């Protein structure tokens with residue numbers, strides 16, 4: 486569990502820096518009404534460019550999960566009023582915007598801590614419950630409502646979710662990491678090694694717990710955004726064992742589970758009776774047991790795959806969160822996790838789990854910003870006061886220069902290594918310095934980020950001058966050594982004069998700006 490604790494601590498640091506940002510909904514596109522042009526049926530134009538045809542219609546009847554959708558009305562998913570996508574509107578790190586009456590009102594909100602406000606569409610009469618039928622190649626698949634789909638696409642949740650799994654495959658594993666364009670076309674294994682978890686997929690209870698916590702974060706978020714339509718994201722209470730447990734569209738394809746899956750599922754449904762068995766040693770072990778050891782997770786994904794309609798399919802790793810059954814099956818995993826905790830006398834709201842979920846929220850946000858940098862863009866409306874002094878006038882511009890681009894990754898939102906070096910008017914220079922001076926590095930062993938008077942022991946200086954590998958960095962506590970030169974994968978970009986300026990500022994005491 487050491488890794489999880491470390492992860493949480495790092496996440497809280499990041500949270501502190503995020504909380505400094507004043508987010509305003511003024512710049513956010515109004516999601517209400519932007520999403521669905523409801524009306525006659527037809528071929529959807531799904532935003533995000535992933536659709537290549539296929540028909541979307543509201544599913545008529547639900548089964549196995551309660552509730553019923555309204556009839557008929559097919560919807561056309563469109564880009565609608567989301568004209569200002571570069572503002573990042575509903576991105577994972579803003580609060581989604583669009584609250585009535587709050588336009589222009591500044592507020593601080595950290596969705597990983599405070600949760601999301603409901604979307605306006607939650608109260609809209611056009612928003613429906615239950616699944617939407619997506620038909621292609623004569624095969625019907627079930628997806629979430631267009632309002633939810635649109636929100637996820639704007640925040641690049643499909644890619645962020647994929648990347649969350651991807652960085653757990655950097656060292657190989659079932660699938661192997663990829664920079665497939667469908668997943669955002671990035672490979673954080675190479676570009677953001679600081680995000681690569683020690684716990685690789687299936688390699689232990691640490692990964693098992695992160696797996697549970699990450700999907701809980703996603704489920705909780707969707708329920709916060711659409712509390713009146715939360716049923717859509719509600720998991721099965723019990724593992725579906727017969728055709729009538731699943732929506733009608735899937736009943737004809739029903740077949741019995743393999744014996745080993747049925748047996749494991751029955752155990753998972755009743756963890757209290759199996760607490761002494763292998764796989765039940767800890768929550769993380771339980772998560773791993775569900776995700777990999779027993780094959781339960783994979784069997785659930787595979788069960789609702791259509792052979793010629795993978796566009797939003799449960800077998801499509803890039804888009805599977807679009808699928809209605811994704812939320813049913815992951816919701817079931819989430820439910821049995823709570824049952825496991827209850828068997829230990831714990832509750833879903835205990836601090837350890839809140840921390841674990843928070844850490845995964847942060848990580849998914851960071852990945853989303855890497856996929857779509859605009860999401861990390863400027864959203865504050867109150868610029869920080871202008872400051873003077875060597876740091877503000879000479880050093881910070883080095884980090885923000887078009888050549889060095891340090892703040893492209895170490896910006897105000899979701900910064901790499903939780904380190905913000907500037908990046909826009911809303912970042913206060915003295916805050917940057919405060920987060921550097923005498924502060925421990927996250928991947929620099931025994932070194933501080935900046936040790937006043939001592940540039941040769943200042944990790945920031947060592948990293949940008951290519952000297953980090955030669956100074957005897959040793960893992961200190963949980964702080965490993967990542968000695969690559971920054972910018973990562975490029976090598977030294979600071980000119981000699983810039984390096985000298987940074988050196989002198991540190992030598993002179995790393996004085997904070999006024």
Ligand SMILES: [Cu+2]
Pocket residue numbers: 646650700
């Ligand atoms: Cu997943």
